[in-house]
Amino acid sequence: EKEDDGAKLLEGKKVIVTSGGTIERIDPVRYITNDSSGKMGFALAKAAQQMGATVHLIHGHTDSPPPAGIDAEAVQSAEDMYEAVLRHWKDSDLVIKAAAVADYRPAETASSKIKKKGDTMTLELVKTVDILEQLGKSKTNQFLIGFAAETHEVEAFAKDKLVRKNCDLIVANDVTAEGAGFRSDTNIVQVYDAGGIVEQMPVMSKDEVARRLLTIAARRMNGEA
Ligand code: CTP
Ligand code: CA
Numbered sequence: 001e002k003e004d005d006g007a008k009l010l011e012g013k014k015v016i017v018t019s020g021g022t023i024e025r026i027d028p029v030r031y032i033t034n035d036s037s038g039k040m041g042f043a044l045a046k047a048a049q050q051m052g053a054t055v056h057l058i059h060g061h062t063d064s065p066p067p068a069g070i071d072a073e074a075v076q077s078a079e080d081m082y083e084a085v086l087r088h089w090k091d092s093d094l095v096i097k098a099a100a101v102a103d104y105r106p107a108e109t110a111s112s113k114i115k116k117k118g119d120t121m122t123l124e125l126v127k128t129v130d131i132l133e134q135l136g137k138s139k140t141n142q143f144l145i146g147f148a149a150e151t152h153e154v155e156a157f158a159k160d161k162l163v164r165k166n167c168d169l170i171v172a173n174d175v176t177a178e179g180a181g182f183r184s185d186t187n188i189v190q191v192y193d194a195g196g197i198v199e200q201m202p203v204m205s206k207d208e209v210a211r212r213l214l215t216i217a218a219r220r221m222n223g224e225a
Contacts, residue, residue, distance in 0.1 A: 009218035011052035013093040020060035024105035035182040036100035038062025047210035078128035136166030179203040
């Protein structure tokens with residue numbers, strides 16, 4: 001019988017966590033990024049390691065450095081993050097995509113500083129690679145968890161992403177809710193699988209969200225639920 005506290009539920013598992021926001025370069029002094037703090041991914045990396053996993057954290061721009069004692073790799077763009085994930089993907093058991101990946105990047109990155117010219121300027125953007133969608137397509141026996149940060153129609157959008165990206169679980173959060181989302185130390189999340197709601201968590205610390213989410217994932221990976 002497994003202990004109920006979930007202490008070592010991920011013993012022997014290889015886990016990839018992505019966190020933070022990607023940086024998409026415009027020129028040597030400017031870039032596009034987003035409000036991700038990296039906190040949720042950091043909490044997941046710590047919790048997975050505490051639960052016995054071997055963790056590799058791949059992070060973009062974050063508010064603070066990654067937690068001490070975690071094997072962490074810093075990347076910039078969505079493309080860089082994709083390449084880093086792919087290097088560990090085949091060998092992994094669980095992948096959690098908590099990163100806020102830019103959806104678009106500048107069509108071209110200027111090699112020198114863009115000079116001010118007319119009264120308006122247009123930046124052409126092109127879509128980035130959807131890392132999670134690519135992983136979903138090439139999944140063998142990895143357990144895949146996506147995130148869905150939404151401001152409206154949270155459940156419908158989250159379920160759509162779960163199916164479209166072939167995730168095993170998706171963690172939805174309404175980033176407009178008090179006590180949730182970017183920069184906050186707490187979060188309010190709903191976990192869905194293809195069958196519907198798995199768990200609606202009340203407001204709690206990101207550390208606690210991480211432990212509960214990983215416990216759900218570990219039980220499923222171990223064929224217990
Ligand atoms: N994601 C990704 N690569 C991208 C965009 C998103 O891997 N280029 C991942 C995120 O890490 C997250 C999930 O996909 O786990 C959902 O991200 P989200 O931004 O909520 O969804 P999108 O599919 O980008 O849709 P939209 O931004 O329009 O809501
Ligand atoms: Ca997006």
